[in-house]
Amino acid sequence: MNDIAAKELVAYVTGIGVRGPGLVDWPQTEAVLCARQPYQRGETLLPAPETLPPTERRRTGRAVRLAFATGLEAARQSGADPAQLPVVFASSGGDGDNCHEICQTLASANRALSPTRFHNSVHNAPAGYWSIAAGTQVQSTTICAYDASFAAGLLEALTQVAVCGVTTALIAYDIDYPPPLRAARAVPAAFGLALILRANPQPNALALLRVRLDTGTASRLGHHELETLRATIPAAEGLVLLEAIAMRRATTVNIAYLEPQTLRVTVTPCA
Amino acid sequence: MTPLFLTQFTATSCLGTGLQPLRAALSSARSGLAPCRFEDVELDTWIGAVADIDEQPLPQIWSPFECRNNRLAFLGLGQDDFRAGVASCLSRLGAHRVGLFMGTSTSGVLQTELAYRRRDPGSGALPADFNYAGTHNTFSSANFIRQLLGIQGPAAVVSTACSSSAKAFGAAQRMIELGIIDAAVVGGVDSLCLTTLYGFHSLQLTAPRPCRPFAADRAGISIGEAAAFVLLEKSAPRAATSAIALLGVGESNDGYHLSAPHPEGLGARLAMESALSAAGLDAADVGYVNLHGTGTTSNDSAECAAVTRVFGMDLPCSSTKGATGHTLGAAVALEAVICALALQDQLLPGGANTSLVDPALQLNYLTQSQPGSITNAVSNSFGFGGTNCSLAFGKLA
Numbered sequence: 001m002n003d004i005a006a007k008e009l010v011a012y013v014t015g016i017g018v019r020g021p022g023l024v025d026w027p028q029t030e031a032v033l034c035a036r037q038p039y040q041r042g043e044t045l046l047p048a049p050e051t052l053p054p055t056e057r058r059r060t061g062r063a064v065r066l067a068f069a070t071g072l073e074a075a076r077q078s079g080a081d082p083a084q085l086p087v088v089f090a091s092s093g094g095d096g097d098n099c100h101e102i103c104q105t106l107a108s109a110n111r112a113l114s115p116t117r118f119h120n121s122v123h124n125a126p127a128g129y130w131s132i133a134a135g136t137q138v139q140s141t142t143i144c145a146y147d148a149s150f151a152a153g154l155l156e157a158l159t160q161v162a163v164c165g166v167t168t169a170l171i172a173y174d175i176d177y178p179p180p181l182r183a184a185r186a187v188p189a190a191f192g193l194a195l196i197l198r199a200n201p202q203p204n205a206l207a208l209l210r211v212r213l214d215t216g217t218a219s220r221l222g223h224h225e226l227e228t229l230r231a232t233i234p235a236a237e238g239l240v241l242l243e244a245i246a247m248r249r250a251t252t253v254n255i256a257y258l259e260p261q262t263l264r265v266t267v268t269p270c271a
Numbered sequence: 272m273t274p275l276f277l278t279q280f281t282a283t284s285c286l287g288t289g290l291q292p293l294r295a296a297l298s299s300a301r302s303g304l305a306p307c308r309f310e311d312v313e314l315d316t317w318i319g320a321v322a323d324i325d326e327q328p329l330p331q332i333w334s335p336f337e338c339r340n341n342r343l344a345f346l347g348l349g350q351d352d353f354r355a356g357v358a359s360c361l362s363r364l365g366a367h368r369v370g371l372f373m374g375t376s377t378s379g380v381l382q383t384e385l386a387y388r389r390r391d392p393g394s395g396a397l398p399a400d401f402n403y404a405g406t407h408n409t410f411s412s413a414n415f416i417r418q419l420l421g422i423q424g425p426a427a428v429v430s431t432a433c434s435s436s437a438k439a440f441g442a443a444q445r446m447i448e449l450g451i452i453d454a455a456v457v458g459g460v461d462s463l464c465l466t467t468l469y470g471f472h473s474l475q476l477t478a479p480r481p482c483r484p485f486a487a488d489r490a491g492i493s494i495g496e497a498a499a500f501v502l503l504e505k506s507a508p509r510a511a512t513s514a515i516a517l518l519g520v521g522e523s524n525d526g527y528h529l530s531a532p533h534p535e536g537l538g539a540r541l542a543m544e545s546a547l548s549a550a551g552l553d554a555a556d557v558g559y560v561n562l563h564g565t566g567t568t569s570n571d572s573a574e575c576a577a578v579t580r581v582f583g584m585d586l587p588c589s590s591t592k593g594a595t596g597h598t599l600g601a602a603v604a605l606e607a608v609i610c611a612l613a614l615q616d617q618l619l620p621g622g623a624n625t626s627l628v629d630p631a632l633q634l635n636y637l638t639q640s641q642p643g644s645i646t647n648a649v650s651n652s653f654g655f656g657g658t659n660c661s662l663a664f665g666k667l668a
Contacts, residue, residue, distance in 0.1 A: 007451050056529075093408065094430075099380070106465045107387035118470030119530040119655055122376065123409055123430035128656025131524035137538050139522035140658070141438050143427045144409035152427040159445040180396050181383070184403035213367075213425070213451070258417070258426055 008212045009158040012205040012270065013245065014167070015078025015196035017070035020044055020229060020236065021189040025073055032223065033239075033246040039225050044190040051082070051133040059116050060129060062175045063095035066192040067126035068133070071171045074194035078204065080167055082134035085196075086160060087127065087169040089142040090153025092234035093185060094123045096177035103181075126171070149174075150193075150237040151257035157197055158211055167198045172235040191229060193238040205270040207245045214264035218256035241265060272549050274516035274667060275447060275503045278454075279356035281347060282499035282608040284595045285319035289350030294612055300621035300640045302594045304481040304493050309463050310385075316477040319495025319596025320463060321346070336415040338379035338406035340462040344416055347460065347498025356502055357420050360454055366423040370455040372443040373413040373428045374436025376600035376654075379406035381464035412460050424452045430600065432654030433563070434522075435459060436499070437603035437662055441520040443503055458500035459604030467494055467599065474530060482566035482597070484590035484622055485575070485636045487629040489566045495596020499604035501611075507667070515611045518647065518663045519550025525657030532570055532653055536577025539563075539651065542659035543581045546649060550663040554582045557663070558645025559619050561606045563653045564590020565597050574651065575632040589637040593624035603652045607662060610648040614666040619643035 016026040022042045023029045031037035048057050049068035060068075067089060075082050098120045105113055119125070124142035131140060145152035150172045157170040173192035177185050198205070219240045221227040226243075229236040240253045244267040254262040281289055285303030286296040296303065304317045324342050333345070348354055361369055386401040405411055413428045425446060429439045436459025443455035471477045471492060478491035507514045523545065525538035532539070547554060560582065563574055571590075578588060591609050598605055613620060621640040628636045647665040 007449065009449070009451075059529075092410075099383070102466055102470075103380075103384055103387040106384050106469060107390075111465070111469050113466075113469045113473040115470075115473045115530070118466070118473050121466060121470065122432040122655045124432055124654070124656040124658055125529065127431065127524075127658065128529045131526040131657055132528070134526065136526045137523045137541050140524055141429060141442070141522070142431050143429050143442070145427045146404060146408055146410040146414060149410075152425070155425060156427065156442060156445075159442075159449055159451070162449055163445045180390060180394075181403065184397060184401055185408075261423075261425075 008210050009162055010210050011158055011161045011197040011199065012201055013195055013207045013209060014198050014202055014205050015074035015080065016242065017073030017194035019066055019069045020191040029242065030246045033243045041225065049133060052129060056129060056132060061095055061097050061120060062190055063173065064126045064129050066173045066175060066190050067171050070173065070192040070194035071130065071169060074169060074196050078196035080196050083136040084138060085169050086138050086166055087130060087140040087171055088153050088157040088160065089127050089140065090149045090172040091144060092146055092149040092174050095120060095125060096175055096181060100178050100181055145258065147234050148256065148258045149234045151255045151263045154263065161197050161199050165199050167196060170195045170197060172238055174233050174235040188232050191233040191236045193235055207270055208268040210266040212264050214254065214262050215260045216254040216262050216264060218262055219253040272444060272448060272519060274518050275444060275505060276507050277501050277515045277611055278504045279353055279502035280500065280608050280611055281351035281353045282497065282605050283321060283347040283350060284497040284598060284605055285321055285495055286595060288346060296594055297609065297612060297620040298618060298640050300623045302481055302623040304596055312465065312468055314468055314472050314477065315479045317481045317493045318463060319493060321496055335402050335405040336411060338382040340379040340412055340460055341415050343462045343496060343498045344412050344460040347500060353500055354420065357456060360502060361421060364453045366421055368424060368453045369422050370424040370443060370446055370452040371413055371417050371422045371426040372439040372455055372457050374439040374459040374600045374604060375409060375412055375428055375430060375461050376432050376435055377461060377464050377466055378409045379411055380466055382406035384465045420456065422456060431658040432656055433599050433602055434652040434654040434658045434660040435600035437652045437660035438522060440517060440662055441522055444520055447505060454502065454504040456500060457503055459601030460498040461598055461600040462496040463494065476567050478566060481624045482593055483624045484564035484566040484593055485571050485628050485632050486625040487627055489568060489571060491567055492565045493596040495598040497595060497598035497601040497605045499601055499608050501607060514667045515614050516665055516667050518665045519546040521546030521549060521661045523659045527657050530655050532573040534573055536573040538657060538659045539574055539577035539653055540580050542661040543577065543649060546661040546663045552647055552663060557582060557586065557647045557649050558643060559613055559648040560586060560588035561610050561648065561650045562588050562590040563651040564592055566592060571632060575634055579634050584633050585635050587619050587635050587637050587643060589620055589622035591620055593622050603650055606650045610650050610664045613648055614645060614664060617642060617644060
C-alpha cells in the first residue's frame with residue numbers, strides 16, 4: 001500500500017468536545033487520560049440542546065443531545081461559528097431508542113407512527129437539528145461505517161478540509177440500543193466526540209494531525225477503563241487520538257478502520 | 272472539479288432490472304407504480320416495488336446479509352455487466368485504489384421490523400436468526416457489496432435521507448480529487464419497509480393514487496425501491512462512443528425544518544448554484560433538470576421557485592418519480608443513471624402520470640418524452656433534515 005501511504009491528509013485540531021460514561025467534557029477527559037484525575041464510570045449526562053428553539057428541543061432524543069453537547073463544546077473551544085461550519089456526523093447506528101419505539105409500534109395492532117418519531121428516524125436527524133439551531137445553509141453530511149464509523153468520519157472530514165480548505169467539524173456519536181436490540185448490537189453506553197479541524201495553523205491549535213491509510217495494528221489506550229470504552233463503542237475509537245493529544249508529545253497512533261486498513265495518525269502538539 | 276467519467280452504470284427499479292427496461296420506459300414515460308401489496312401493509316397508496324425480490328434469496332455464502340435491501344443490491348449489481356466492469360477496474364488499478372460510497376436511508380430495517388413480530392413471548396428477545404450487522408445496520412449494504420466486489424479502498428455509507436446517494440458522489444469525488452483513490456463505485460440502494468410506508472403516511476405525504484409530480488392535483492409521494500450503481504473513474508473509458516462525466520457536486524442545508532422544505536427553496540437554489548460553479552457551467556449550458564419532484568405540494572412549489580431562479584422558466588425539466596416512485600436514499604443514484612441515459616440517448620424524459628402541470632408552477636415541465644440536443648444535465652435531491660444536493664453531468668466529446 002505504499003502508493004496510498006504517500007497521500008497524507010493534514011489538519012490542525014482547534015477544538016475538542018467529549019461526552020461519555022463518567023466523562024463530561026474535554027478538560028476532565030484530558031485529566032483522566034493523563035492520569036491526573038481518577039476515572040469514575042457513571043451515566044453519560046446529556047443536556048438539552050440549548051441552542052435549539054424550545055419546540056424543536058422537546059423533540060430531541062439522546063442521539064441529538066449527544067451530538068449537540070460534543071459539537072457545541074468543540075466549536076466553543078475553537079471559536080468557530082456554527083453558522084459557518086460544515087459538519088461531518090458519523091454514527092455507527094443512529095438513534096436506537098427511536099428505532100426501537102418505531103419497531104414496537106409497527107409490530108403492534110395499531111401501526112400509526114408519530115410524525116416526530118418518523119422524521120427523527122433518519123440517520124441525519126442530528127444534522128438537521130444542528131443546521132436549524134445554527135440557522136445555516138452550510139453543508140453537512142452523515143455517514144456510517146459500522147464499527148469503522150469514527151475513522152470513516154475522520155477521513156471524510158479531512159478530505160473536506162483538504163478539498164474545500166474550510167474549517168470542518170467531525171461529530172462522532174453512538175448511543176446504546178435498548179433491549180431487545182441491545183442483545184444483537186451490544187454498544188454499552190452513549191459516547192460522543194467532536195473535533196474542529198482546520199487547514200491552517202492558528203494560535204489556539206491543540207495539535208497537528210497527519211493522516212494516511214495504512215495496514216497496521218490498531219492502537220489501544222494505556223488507560224484500562226477507557227480502553228474498554230474504545231473497544232466496545234465505535235465512536236470511542238477516537239479516544240486513541242485524544243490520548244495522544246492529551247499527552248502533549250509527538251506520537252503516532254493507528255486508528256481502526258475497515259480491515260485490514262487503519263488510519264495512521266501522526267500527532268504533533270502545538271505550542 | 273476535474274470531471275470524473277461514468278465508465279459503467281446500471282439501475283434496477285420497479286421499471287425493471289438493468290438499463291434496457293429503464294430506457295424503454297423513459298422513452299415512453301411509462302410508470303412502474305402499482306397499488307400497494309407490500310407485506311401485510313394496509314395503506315391506500317401506490318408503490319414502486321421491484322418484482323421477484325421475494326423469490327430471489329442471496330447465494331448461501333452471503334446468508335449473513337440476507338434481507339430485502341441486500342437482495343436488491345445483489346440483483347442490481349448483476350445487471351449490465353457491472354460486476355465484470357468493476358472486476359476489470361480493480362485488476363487495472365489495484366483493489367485498494369478503488370473506493371465504495373453508497374447511499375441508503377433505511378438499509379435493511381425491514382428485517383428488524385419483521386423480527387419484532389417474532390419476539391420471545393417470555394423474554395421479549397429477538398429471534399436467534401436475526402443478524403443486525405448484516406441487515407439492519409446502515410452500513411450493511413456497503414459491507415456486503417465491498418466483499419462481493421472485492422473492493423479494498425475506503426468505504427462508507429452516506430445516510431442523509433433522500434439526498435444520501437447524491438452526497439455519496441461528493442464523498443467519492445473528494446477522495447479521487449485528493450488522489451487517495453483512482454476510482455469508486457458509487458451507488459444507492461433503498462428498499463420498501465414499514466417505517467417509510469407508515470412514516471410518510473403519518474405525515475400525510477403518501478398519495479392515494481400514483482404520484483403526479485408538479486400536477487395541480489398532486490397529492491403526495493409514491494414510495495419506491497431501487498438499486499443503482501455507477502463506476503466513477505478519472506480516466507475516460509477506452510472504447511467510449513460518448514463519455515458521460517460527473518462535472519459538479521453542490522451541497523447545502525435548509526436550516527429550516529426537519530421534514531418541510533424552505534418555502535422559497537433557498538437551500539435548493541444554493542445546491543444547484545454550487546454544483547454549476549463546481550462544474551464551471553453557466554445555467555445556459557444545462558439542457559435538462561431531473562427534478563427532485565416528489566409530488567408533495569410543498570416540495571414541488573419550493574423546487575419550482577428554486578429552479579426558475581437559477582435556470583429561468585424555459586429549461587426542460589421533469590421528475591421521473593411518477594415512473595419509479597420515490598426511492599429515497601437510492602433516488603439520486605437512479606436519477607444519475609437516468610441523466611446519463613438522457614445525455615447518451617439525447618432524450619428528454621417526460622414525467623409519467625402528470626398530464627396537467629400546476630399553472631402555479633411556471634416552468635417548462637415535460638409531460639411527454641421527446642428528443643433533445645443536450646450536453647449537460649442536473650439532478651436534484653432534497654431530503655428530511657433539510658439536506659440538499661445537486662449533481663451536474665455532462666457528455667464529453
